Amino acid sequence: MIVWAVFTLILSSVSALGQSGLYGDEFHEELVLKQLPSGHVYSYFQFTTLWENGGDQPNHHCHLFPQSLSEVLHLYNVDEMHLSLTGGLWRHENWGYPVVSAPPGAELWAWFKEGTHDVDKKWTLLSNALSGLFCASLNFINPQQSPSPKYSFAPLGAYGSASQNRSLLRYSTLPREIVCTENLTPFKKLLPCDSKKGLSSLLNAGNIHNANYHSLGIHVRPQCKDENCHETVLELKQTVSLVYDLIILGQESRDWSFRKLFGVGLAGPCPLAKSSKIYVDCSTNATTFDYNLSPDPTEFINSNRGGYNTVFAVYDIKKTHIINMFSVSATHKGPRVQSIISPPVIHATRYIVGYGQEHGGIVTKIHNNHWKEIDITLFENIPWFLPTYYHTLKITANGGKQVLKPYAKHYLPGRDRSRPYTLEFLVTLPPRSVTEIYLEFDYSFLKWQEYPPDANHGFYVGAAAITTLLPHTKNYTGVPIDGSTFSSSINASRDTYPVTLHTEILLVTLPTPDFSMPYNVICLACTVVALAFGPLHNHTTKRLQMLDPSEETKGVIANLRQRLNSFLTQSTKAKEQSSPAPSEVIKSPQKEEAACGSKVTSRKKDRAAKSS
Amino acid sequence: MSYMFSFLALCCLLHLVPLHSCESAIDSRIPEGFQKGTHTNNWAVLVDTSRFWFNYRHVANVLSIYRSVKRLGIPDSQIILMVADDMPCNLRNPRPATVFNNANEHINVYGDDVEVDYRGYEVTVENFLRLLIGRLPPGTPRSKQLLSDEGSNVLVYLTGHGGDGFLKFQDSEEISSQELADAVEQMWQKRRYNEMFFVIDTCQASSMYDKMYSPNVLAVASSLVGEDSLSHHVDPAIGVYIIDRYTYYALDFLERVEPDSRKTLGEFLKVCPKRLCISTVGVRRDLFRRNPDKVLITDFFGAVRPVEVVAAMDTNWPQSTNLAFKNSTLQVSYKKTKQSNLKHVYSPQFPLKT
Numbered sequence: 001m002i003v004w005a006v007f008t009l010i011l012s013s014v015s016a017l018g019q020s021g022l023y024g025d026e027f028h029e030e031l032v033l034k035q036l037p038s039g040h041v042y043s044y045f046q047f048t049t050l051w052e053n054g055g056d057q058p059n060h061h062c063h064l065f066p067q068s069l070s071e072v073l074h075l076y077n078v079d080e081m082h083l084s085l086t087g088g089l090w091r092h093e094n095w096g097y098p099v100v101s102a103p104p105g106a107e108l109w110a111w112f113k114e115g116t117h118d119v120d121k122k123w124t125l126l127s128n129a130l131s132g133l134f135c136a137s138l139n140f141i142n143p144q145q146s147p148s149p150k151y152s153f154a155p156l157g158a159y160g161s162a163s164q165n166r167s168l169l170r171y172s173t174l175p176r177e178i179v180c181t182e183n184l185t186p187f188k189k190l191l192p193c194d195s196k197k198g199l200s201s202l203l204n205a206g207n208i209h210n211a212n213y214h215s216l217g218i219h220v221r222p223q224c225k226d227e228n229c230h231e232t233v234l235e236l237k238q239t240v241s242l243v244y245d246l247i248i249l250g251q252e253s254r255d256w257s258f259r260k261l262f263g264v265g266l267a268g269p270c271p272l273a274k275s276s277k278i279y280v281d282c283s284t285n286a287t288t289f290d291y292n293l294s295p296d297p298t299e300f301i302n303s304n305r306g307g308y309n310t311v312f313a314v315y316d317i318k319k320t321h322i323i324n325m326f327s328v329s330a331t332h333k334g335p336r337v338q339s340i341i342s343p344p345v346i347h348a349t350r351y352i353v354g355y356g357q358e359h360g361g362i363v364t365k366i367h368n369n370h371w372k373e374i375d376i377t378l379f380e381n382i383p384w385f386l387p388t389y390y391h392t393l394k395i396t397a398n399g400g401k402q403v404l405k406p407y408a409k410h411y412l413p414g415r416d417r418s419r420p421y422t423l424e425f426l427v428t429l430p431p432r433s434v435t436e437i438y439l440e441f442d443y444s445f446l447k448w449q450e451y452p453p454d455a456n457h458g459f460y461v462g463a464a465a466i467t468t469l470l471p472h473t474k475n476y477t478g479v480p481i482d483g484s485t486f487s488s489s490i491n492a493s494r495d496t497y498p499v500t501l502h503t504e505i506l507l508v509t510l511p512t513p514d515f516s517m518p519y520n521v522i523c524l525a526c527t528v529v530a531l532a533f534g535p536l537h538n539h540t541t542k543r544l545q546m547l548d549p550s551e552e553t554k555g556v557i558a559n560l561r562q563r564l565n566s567f568l569t570q571s572t573k574a575k576e577q578s579s580p581a582p583s584e585v586i587k588s589p590q591k592e593e594a595a596c597g598s599k600v601t602s603r604k605k606d607r608a609a610k611s612s
Numbered sequence: 613m614s615y616m617f618s619f620l621a622l623c624c625l626l627h628l629v630p631l632h633s634c635e636s637a638i639d640s641r642i643p644e645g646f647q648k649g650t651h652t653n654n655w656a657v658l659v660d661t662s663r664f665w666f667n668y669r670h671v672a673n674v675l676s677i678y679r680s681v682k683r684l685g686i687p688d689s690q691i692i693l694m695v696a697d698d699m700p701c702n703l704r705n706p707r708p709a710t711v712f713n714n715a716n717e718h719i720n721v722y723g724d725d726v727e728v729d730y731r732g733y734e735v736t737v738e739n740f741l742r743l744l745i746g747r748l749p750p751g752t753p754r755s756k757q758l759l760s761d762e763g764s765n766v767l768v769y770l771t772g773h774g775g776d777g778f779l780k781f782q783d784s785e786e787i788s789s790q791e792l793a794d795a796v797e798q799m800w801q802k803r804r805y806n807e808m809f810f811v812i813d814t815c816q817a818s819s820m821y822d823k824m825y826s827p828n829v830l831a832v833a834s835s836l837v838g839e840d841s842l843s844h845h846v847d848p849a850i851g852v853y854i855i856d857r858y859t860y861y862a863l864d865f866l867e868r869v870e871p872d873s874r875k876t877l878g879e880f881l882k883v884c885p886k887r888l889c890i891s892t893v894g895v896r897r898d899l900f901r902r903n904p905d906k907v908l909i910t911d912f913f914g915a916v917r918p919v920e921v922v923a924a925m926d927t928n929w930p931q932s933t934n935l936a937f938k939n940s941t942l943q944v945s946y947k948k949t950k951q952s953n954l955k956h957v958y959s960p961q962f963p964l965k966t
Contacts, residue, residue, distance in 0.1 A: 087701065125751045132753020135728050151963045158956035180701035181709050182728040205724050209701050209708035222956070229956045377963065407965065426963060452733055453663055453782035469962045481958050498961035515784070 023063035024052030026274045027192050029199045030486045033328070034281035034477070035289055036243070037341045038094040040212065041256050044477075045199055045240040046099070047191055048484050050223065050233045064272060065236060066190040068133055073220060076126040079168075080111040080157045080221040085136060085179045088213035088243070089504060092347035093367075096475030099486070100239050102215045103463035103502035106136055106177035111155050112168045123170045134218075135182040137174065145383070146172040147422045150410040152379040152467050152500075156481060157221035158232050173381070173462035175505040179216065181205035187216050190238065191270075198270025199278075199317075202262040203240060213243040223484055235484050254336060255291070257329030265325030269317040278315040278328060279486065285311075288339040291330040303490040306473035306497065312490070344475040345370045346429075346468055350503040357443050357511040361392075364437040364464055364503060368429040370471060377467040378437065380423040384414040385444045385510060386461065388421045392440035395425075397433045404428070404435060416444075443510050451512060461506040469496035650902075651806045652763030654915040656681045656691045659740060661772030661781045663697040668852045669843050671699040672711050673771040673813055673859040675721040680866035681767065684914035692743060692758055694730040696772075696782050706849055713855050713863055715847040721863075729755050737787045745798045762803035767811070767912045771859065774814035776837055777822075793823040800826040807900070809877070809912040813858045815840045818894035830900040832881055834858035835891035842890050857889050871914050878905030 032044040051065040062070050073081065084102035110126060112119050120143035131138035148169045155164065184205055188195040195201050208214050217239035222232040244261055246254055258265050269276035282300075285291055297313035298320070315328060347367050354360035362382075368374050382388055390411050395404040409425035429435050470476055478499060479485070480492040513519075658681075660674035678693055700709050700722045711722040730739060742748050743758050760766055772779055778786040799805055810831040812820050817833030824831065834841040834856070843853035844860040855863075861884040869875050881895050881904060897904060 128751040129753055132729075132755040135731070135755075137732055137734055140733070154959045154961050154963075156958075156961075158958050160954050160956060162957050162959050164959055178698040178701055178732070180698060181722065181724065182726050182731070185725050185727055205709040206707070224956060230953060232956055375962070375965065408963070426965075453784040467962060481961065496962075 023061070025064045026050050027064045027270070027272050028275045028485050029270055029273045029277075030275075031199050031202070031278045032099070032281065032477075032486055033278070035256075035284060035291075035330070036095050037284065037288055037339050038091075039246060039254065040095065041244045041246060041261065042095065042098070043242045043244070043261060044099050044486075045203070045238075046486050047200065047238040049192070049236040049238075050484060051236070052225070052231075052233050064192045065234070069190060069218075069220070069236070072126065072129045072133065076122045076129070077113040077116045078110050078122075078126060078220070079113050079159075080155055081108075081126075081218070082110070082156075082220075083108045083130060083134070083138075083218040084215055085134065085177065085183050085217075086213075086215035087179045087209070088211070088215075090213055090215075090241075090243075090502070092501060093343045094341055095243065096344050097477060097499055097501075098215075098241055099477045099479060100215075100217050100219070100237075100241065101500045101502055102217060102241075103173060103175070103465070104505050105173060105175040105460070105462070106138060106179075107173045107462075107502075108138060108141060109153050109169065109171040111157075112170075114165065114168065116168060119168060119170065127172070134186050136177055136179075138177075140174060141172040143170070144418045145420055146170045147381055147412065147420060149379050149422075149424055151377045151408065151424055151426060152465055155221070156219075157235075158224045158229055159222065171381070175460035175462045179214065180209060183216060184208065187218075187238065187240075190218075192272040193270035197268060198273060198276060199266065200270070201267060202258065202264065204263045207261065207263045208240070208242060210244075210249070211242040212245045212248070213241070215239075215241040217241070224482060237484070254289075254332045255330060258327035259329075265327040266317065266322070267325060268322050273318075275485070275487075276317040277487065278317065280313040280315075280328065280330075281310060282313050283310045284339075288337075289332065290334050291332045294329055294331070301490055304493070305489070305491060306476075306493050308473045342474075343367070343369055345470055345472075346374060346376065346466065346499070346501065348464075348466055348501055348503050350464060350506065352506055352508060357509070359440060359442055360386075360508070361438055361440045362388075362461075362506070366429060366435045366437070366466065368431065368433050368435070371431050372471065373431055374429050374468060374471070375426060376429060377424065377426050379465045379467070380421075380439070381462055381464075382414070382421040382423070382441065383459070383461060384416055384418070384420055385446060385459065386421070386441040386508065387414065387444060388423070388439050388441040390423075392438070393423070394438040395427060395435065396438075397430050397435045399434075400436070402430060402433075404430075443508070445511060448513065451515070455510075455512045455515065458507045458509045461508060463502040463505050466501040466503070468499060468501075470499050471496070473497055651765040651911065653760070653765075654686050654690060654767070654912070655758060655760045655764050655805075656686055656767040656769070657694075657743065657758060658691065658767075658769045659694040659735070659771070660696055661694075661735060661770065661779060663782045665697075665699070665702060665704050666852050667697070667773075668699050668711075668850065669855050670771045671695055671697065672713055672721060672855045674769065675711050675726075676713055676719075676855070676859050676863040677767075677769045677811075677866075678726070679719070679721045679723060680863065680869075681913050684866075684869065684910060685871050686913075686915045688727045689755065690915070691727075692730070692756070693726075693728050694735045694740065695728050696735040697732065704850070712847070713860065715845060715849070715854060719863075719867070727755070733782075735782060737781050737785050737791075740781070740787065741791065741795050744795045744804075746802065746804060758804070760804050763806050764804070765912050766799075766805045766808045768808060769811045769813075770820070771813045771856070774812075774816055774820065776816045777819045779812075779814055779820060789820045789823040792820060793825060796824055796829060797826045800828075807902075807911075811862075813841055813856050817841060818896075821894075821896050824896070824899065827899055828901060829896075830877065830904060831896040833894040833896075834884070834889065836894045839891040858884050858891075858893065861888055866909075866913065869909055869913065871910060873910070875909045876905050877907040877909055877912070878903075880909050 028048045030046045034042045036042050049065050084107045086102040086104050089104055090098055090101065108127060108130065110123070112122060116122060123143050123146060127138045127141040148166050149171055150166055153169060153171055184203065188200055188203060191200050193200060195203055217237070219237040219239070221235055223235035225231040225233045246256055249260055280293060280297070282293070293313055298316045299314050301312045301314055303310045303312060317326070320326060345368070348364060350362065350364045352360055353363055364378070366376065390413070395406065396402060397404055404427055406425035406427040412422040414421035423439070476497050476499065478497060479489045480494060483489060483492060658674050658678050660670045662670040674693070674695060678691065681691060682688065699705060700711050709722065710720045713719045713721050746758060748757060770779060772781070774780065777789045780786050796808065807828040810821055810829055813834040815835060816837050816839065818836045821831035821833060842857050844855045844857045846852065847854040865880060865883040884893050886892055
């Protein structure tokens, strides 16, 4: 009890220091809740740490920023780093756009500082260090399998110049990576309050991994300190995105509460946080849904962004007096109504076509629901064991009626075991269209030691990434590039809204030998039988005869002489035949050849006679 | 509180002074019956070598031991946990992020705070041997290294499918008992352990320690050569066997151990008599110098130093009298001094059409 009191005392005094800006850093925690039109509940946690001196010295004192991460970033010259660990697939068609997009599995991309020489080596060391930090198998990322995209994954940070040296970018995905509590535990330990206080105390492993979609994200970038942007601060965004299916959660009810979603209530804000807020998107309340929020929010905010209105119910946890446990709950009124889902502007699906274990094809379908043309970038990263054929690339729209021509493209053919196939292009999608991108590939054989222990499970191909600029903010929730916290997206109208979509990952079955014990026994037995059968068959079917070597040589000479004689007699016969009819010779060149041949042989014979 | 701190401080001091010169002097002042520790730190290497859902029980085995050592005080930084497959978040698991030790869901051995160091395809014979002998590729993070020294008591726990003289890794490769024995010998020569407690739960388990020849190793196996190690029971909710017999009873015993309890290794060696285990638990004590009946179980499963206040020792620590210095360090401003006129800009998020 006393220990706890002392701890809270220290914590509160430290928080006072932190808020006074002595260390030049601040921490914000936010939670966004949104009932999606499909009935799912999307909850997005964002923990933002801004550190004024982050980019300066390697051994700078860390206060709120996690030291383990700061050391890694400095050691390996990292300007900007984005890591996501995701389970499940974000369904754009039904759910709209997430605040941060992530493909299934693990994705890591980083921009290294200008002037970094051995980027490949630094990249390997970075992925190794992160694998230790987050208990993920990121050490399987190697520079050979990590391309530098030419058009996608532009830096998100603020830099001295807008020019992009693409050789400093590395991108890699591990589509098979599993995300579980062992990744969440180190993730929570990077937070200033761990999971002891504040919104992070809602992150319970059992409830998170029960979700339809869960994604952890770590995003580091230099960010403008103020509007003039003469100075930058280091921004660390730790995000957790969850999509719950309320029906799976039980009780056959559309109502939700903290207890239902996260298993616990909220005890209070993190004392180290400068702001601690919960936003509930109520735009669809009273239209699509009809629910009551309890308790009453601190305020309602009307956000007008790009012509679309969003209403947020805001709970300021710092200002809320929490006696026991705080929980937001939504209770629905009236009967359940199946609402019409209006899909977002751009969404995509991808799948494998073909049969057999020789050839196949990848089809990516991109939907453009806008009334105008939209430019997109597509980035495909296909592993070396699926050699693709560039000449088979077909980009067609509206059921193959319209052939599209990309206005910029970049294709880097792969090399066995050392380089993946990278295809990237920019194309203009016609209005209200479905564009189909088709690419053929071969299934290749691996060496027997290259097969993983569960080879029959299949091999994964990472997600394709589509980058575009949205014309409006319908279904859009992203934070603007010049903002850090989610609150900066309120009333943030811009010319365009950048968005990245990730497609499905693919599972392909390569021709796989049977590694099981019976198969090996059969192979071994067959080999033994084959080895035994050959000699046995020879011994039993062939009769061995003794030959006198001297006779054998005699025989050969005699044989030759005999052949020569027979040849000579033939040629003389031919001469005799050809002489009376010269016209025939002209008609048939074959015969002339034969005649010439005979002359040569006869000459040879003369010479042979001379020499003998 | 202050007593607690001085205990800890004294403990640190005890280990700082050169052992040989002061050992006898300290020994004479240590009360009778007080446990004299021979080690300075504890490490645990816990390995599950089996992949696939039907081997759920092996993951439950290794997590049972993980839970116990963590509860008894070994920090995550000194536990190397290798799990060859993902059971807790496997889609076949009806209760995500949990692994239970019995069908009644008595203990969630996976817990809410877990760090797996080697997982999935990383669990290979090569990685395991490299971890033991410390020859790891450059760039290996600290959490994947066994940074033990000559004062470390190392607990090695293996579980998986084995046979006479080998243990299978991921159903695709094997480690032989000779390889393992040579690795332990290399550890000894490189002073990577003080004492080792080797526990293995697999079929024909005792064959894995037969070839060992390095000193200070106490080995226990769930079955003798020619015997199978059996599983405890099926959980109908997940459709597979949930835990192995030996580890089930070992966890049952360890759950009753507290960091300060006086239970000995001798008791641990008897946790699973033949009527419970069905297989015969094998023990090899010829390499181990101490009598297991006098060794505390927390010497291997915990990280608790035996601490006792010695009256004659000088416990006056150099107090930081210079408070002004302390304050001055606090007052250092971390604000930037230099101002630049360079304006930072954001890159365009979409390549411009040329």
